[in-house]
Amino acid sequence: MKVLQFLFTSSIGRKVLMALTGLFLILFLVIHLLGNLQLLKADDGYAFNKYAWFMTTNPLIKTVSYLLYATILLHAFKGLYLAYTNRKARGSKSYGAYNGNANSHWTSRNMGILGTLILAFIIGHMSDFWWEYKFGDIPWTKYETSITDETTIATDITAENHGAHIRMGVAGDKEVFITKDLYKETAEAFEQGWLVALYVLAMAAIAFHLWHGFASAFQTLGMNHPRWNPLINGIGKAFSVLVPAAFAIIPLYVYLLK
């Protein structure tokens, strides 16, 4: 591992590590969004709950999820450490007058603050849903899908009589799927206006973080080329607006239209 030591010890290595973890998290955002968009389906949460069940039981996904947690922690704490050492590099005295807006975009100068807001959001978000889904007391639902006409009927069931361990199976001419209902949990959570507002604000923080971060990762990895820069910058700006906006639509949709 000595060959990769520079990722932790040198200034450029640390940058590269921030870029690589950042790009992995960008990729994760896409996957997470595709999953979440199933919350918009009018199917009593059948597709979303099936997806949640798959994501929490599939061994490959579970492995990747541990890699993801490690990446979030590495990106966040390495970033905070870098912000701290970069601040220290100014020395004991700072400027009396500093006109940052004259030479750089404010997002690029506030990645540490935006990142801290996002980290706080991730902690809250995971305790809202990840923790609740795994360890919390959340509603159960039984979906019965007819094999002949593929219609699904959802029935509320209490946690006490959700059956032994049957999660998915076939009974007669019906496919039966018994699950913790994360869809219902989400819908209930987003009935609270303040929580919806908080989620929308957090998405704004992610948008601003990516406004600088997306293209910055490519520059750090050495990809700066006159023929590619417009494409990278264009995709970066579009991504930083569209993806957080699509995430934000979900709580707004639930709150306003359900």
Add this chain to the structure above:
Amino acid sequence: MGSEAMKITLKVWRQPNSKAEGKFETYQLDHVSPDMSFLEMFDVLNEQLIAEGGEPVAFDHDCREGICGMCSMFINGRPHGPKQAVTTCQLHMRSFKDGDTIVVEPWRAQSFPVIKDLTVDRSAFDRIIAAGGFVSVNTGNAVDANSILIPKDTADDAFAAATCIGCGACVAACKNSSAMLFVSAKVSQLALLPQGQAERENRVIAMVDQMDKEGFGSCTNTGACSAECPKEIDLSNIARMNREYVRAKLVSK
């Protein structure tokens, strides 16, 4: 020269030596010509201070034509003042308005300690160059200029990087006090040319290691350095240095 004289209020950082606590002092100049350079205005201020029996303001300067890299000064929150692609010596008072208050500070970086007033110790840059920013040759006869062919584009990029005068405005402008624009220019000017290939890997590792040792911050790609650089050194140099460094770390023995 025929133009109206301006009244300028200066808030200048005064610090007797590196150990002392410094503070801003306010000075009033009543007859500033718009055709004066910023440094000539400081010459006037110093004449005035000496006449009053005060201590003149120490500031760095040498060629006063924008090529030596000596002058510095953080003017109204920006290195080398409000204009693009100029050094402080090339900044003229016509860039300001009659009655303006101008705040003048030294470069601020842990690695650039204040020596006195507006002068800072930039020898950290010299140590980075000494670590590897050169081509080792045992000199003999000058070789024919065209014995090694270099494409025009490549020569242009190398020359653009080589225009860096090492003034330190990049460090001063950067919110992280990072020296990566400077170091990347010095790495690039040699990495681009055939003569630089022999020591390519050792050079970038040694220079980056020295940069880190000097206590400069890490680059976060804000772009402030390039925007404020009097020689408009491009950010692509930093990308090149990153490539050179990672490549050297992965392949050098």
